[in-house]
Amino acid sequence: MMKIRRNQMLTIITLIVLVIFLYWLNAHRHQNGMLVSVLTKGVILSLVAVSMNLLNGFTGLFSLGQAGFMSIGAYTTAILLIPVKNLDGVYYMNGISPSIRAFKELVAASPQAVQILFPFFALLLGGLLAAFAAALVGIAVLRLKSDYLAIATLGLSEIVRAIFSSPQFDQITNGSYGLNKIPNFPVMLWGAIPSLITPFIIVAICIVFMVMLIKSSYGRAFKAIREDEIAAQAMGINLFKHKEMSFVISSFFSAISGGLLAMYMRSIEAKTFSITMTYDILLIVVIGGIGSVTGSILSAFLVTAAKEWWLRFFDQPLVIGGWHVPLFKTGFRMVIFSLLLMTVVLIYRKGLMGTNEFSWDRLIARFTKRRSAKGGAK
Amino acid sequence: MSEILLSTEHITMQFGGVVAVDDLNIQIEKDKITALIGPNGAGKTTAFNVITGGYQATNGMVTFDGTVIGENYPRAKMKKIYNGSYKTPYEKQVVNTPDKITRMGMARTFQNIRLFKELTVFENVLIAKHCHIKAGLFSSTFTLNRAEEQKMQDDTAALLEKVGLLENKDDISSSLPYGKQRRLEIARALATGPKLLLLDEPAAGMNPKETEELSAFIKEIKESFNLTVFLIEHHMNLVMEISDHIYVLDYGKTIAEGNPTEIQNNPAVIRAYLGDEEL
Structure with a gap:
């Protein structure tokens, strides 16, 4: 009981510290540009990583369609949110479909309240569209197992990308020119939550939902399917229904993450959501630990920071005492990054967290153990 | 005669040209322990899989608690190569997935333990x-x-x-x-x-003491959960001790049925297990 109390206190304190830190960061965002962008991208990727983990790590469905569903969310959000005054500039080649323009003008002319909520509606709509697409596709592809499912979903994600960049949809998606002038994250609660903090709040809500789902009876049924499909079915679990649920929910949150990514990058094109994107997410999931939510979150931040920030040093030419060190030029960072990944995977065979979740007990035990080891008393 | 909980009618299961289960007619009485025995490869587990919905029978019908839960007739390619000894095809097709059958009240265990590890x-x-x-x-x-x-x-x-x-x-x-x-x-x-519990070789790999405990355990849960039990087993001691009724399969065919004493003295069963007497 005491321990639970203590852990709750620690969690609350950590959350408060985090919130204070975010507000501090918001006040000093201009001096800390790199930190802001790494944290924002990290939090967005952690949402899609957790949603991929729900599918791959908890339901045991090896799916590689994340980028496709992200692009549905990103495009929906972008198309709905580009300001009317920028439309001609963005769709300078083919013009925009008149019905979309009419709808956007209608929104622009509507009361203030509608306009404030509209970005959230756009995110939600993107999620729902992706969920709907997943439900339809799921009927066909969820009959497949393991590697075959991976290939089918990979193909699916490429089809979505091809559709978005095809000339037939020029007036909606602007084809291969992509979309830009996408507004930044909206503020929440009449400015009480500044735009910088909005993605953190949205992602936190989504991840909490997924964690609660995993802990519920349905989440347990997902795990049963992961452990042994035949046994799960013999225990009365409708395989198709539960797989479909997991697939749809995972796709919904991938699309939310895609929408947030569009707001973060301010301009998107179909190429952004190529297979490489899915691999990046898969990498985060594997490094964090397949089947660990906190692992995915942790690794999303670590991987983003390592890739975009901490290793920048290797991209600059380095001169020591007049000697120009070879290899230090643009692109070398990725070599080091890959080496680091291999090392991490070799040391942590099951990812940083394995299938465990973060717990204060373990963290404290770890520190106390280390201290006693240092003291020589074992 | 008491109520019948599960019955199979002319169940035939053919994989390609191999008839794994041939014309199986089983009737399981409510509140009794029924056993299905037979040498390795006799088709016992296949019969289990047909009953629990894992396989769809090639021909025949399964009724559970008054409802038809599975029925099929030879179709497509099977029409030509069907080789069961019961020739008259059934007319309807009733398919239920294993999860649905479980929810109807039939639960099973597996020969090679399948826990959520x-x-x-x-x-x-x-x-x-x-x-x-x-x-x-x-x-x-x-x-x-x-x-x-x-x-x-x-x-x-x-x-x-x-x-x-x-x-x-x-x-x-x-x-x-x-x-x-x-x-x-x-x-x-x-x-x-469940109303009916299907046990696929529950004593496989157990030593005599564990087997004894298991047979006590099966009897105990049968009483406390109001169960009907249907089991596949190789341990003859266990089968003879707890079963009320026994079916014997060999090469997919039912070669004998009866209570434990009848089975023990049945020449066909002895032949299936020990082979023919040398002439």
Whole structure:
């Protein structure tokens, strides 16, 4: 009981510290540009990583369609949110479909309240569209197992990308020119939550939902399917229904993450959501630990920071005492990054967290153990 | 004659040209223990899989608790190569997936234990309770079904206590000793609330002492859960001790049926197990 109390206190304190830190960061965002962008991208990727983990790590469905569903969310959000005054500039080649323009003008002319909520509606709509697409596709592809499912979903994600960049949809998606002038994250609660903090709040809500789902009876049924499909079915679990649920929910949150990514990058094109994107997410999931939510979150931040920030040093030419060190030029960072990944995977065979979740007990035990080891008393 | 809970009519299962189960007619009386025995490869597990919905019979019908749960006739390519000894095809097609049949009240265990290995003993049983959940995905996620969830947890604890696994409830299921894994698998099947329990070689790999414990355990749960039991088994001691009625399969065909004494003295059974007397 005491321990639970203590852990709750620690969690609350950590959350408060985090919130204070975010507000501090918001006040000093201009001096800390790199930190802001790494944290924002990290939090967005952690949402899609957790949603991929729900599918791959908890339901045991090896799916590689994340980028496709992200692009549905990103495009929906972008198309709905580009300001009317920028439309001609963005769709300078083919013009925009008149019905979309009419709808956007209608929104622009509507009361203030509608306009404030509209970005959230756009995110939600993107999620729902992706969920709907997943439900339809799921009927066909969820009959497949393991590697075959991976290939089918990979193909699916490429089809979505091809559709978005095809000339037939020029007036909606602007084809291969992509979309830009996408507004930044909206503020929440009449400015009480500044735009910088909005993605953190949205992602936190989504991840909490997924964690609660995993802990519920349905989440347990997902795990049963992961452990042994035949046994799960013999225990009365409708395989198709539960797989479909997991697939749809995972796709919904991938699309939310895609929408947030569009707001973060301010301009998107179909190429952004190529297979490489899915691999990046898969990498985060594997490094964090397949089947660990906190692992995915942790690794999303670590991987983003390592890739975009901490290793920048290797991209600059380095001169020591007049000697120009070879290899230090643009692109070398990725070599080091890959080496680091291999090392991490070799040391942590099951990812940083394995299938465990973060717990204060373990963290404290770890520190106390280390201290006693240092003291020589074992 | 008491009520029949499960019956199969002319069940024939043919894979390609091989008839694995041929014209199987079984009647399982309510509240009795029925056994299906036979040498290796006789088609016992196949028969189980047909009954529980894992396979669809090539020809024949399965009735459970007054409802037809599976019926089929040779179709497409099978029409030409069908080679069962019961020639008259059935007319309808009734397909039920294993999960649906489980929810109707028929639970099974597996020959090679299939636990949810990485999950705890408690979770293994709790998952089996999921099949009768009333709450939807969202009310379950937002814990709006607190009473239902609590009942699931309490029932699981009570069930574990009954089968003597409560002390192991937080152990990872694959870390249990073999005998307890078997017991857990039966407990998990019981958690689905079955009327009929199908046990596929529950004593496989057990020593004589464990087997004795198992036969006491089967009798005990049969009484306390009001079960009808249908089992496949190789351990003759176990079968003869607990069964009320026995069917003997060999090469897919039913070669004998009767009570334990009749089976023990049946020349066809002796021949199937020990071979012909040398001339």
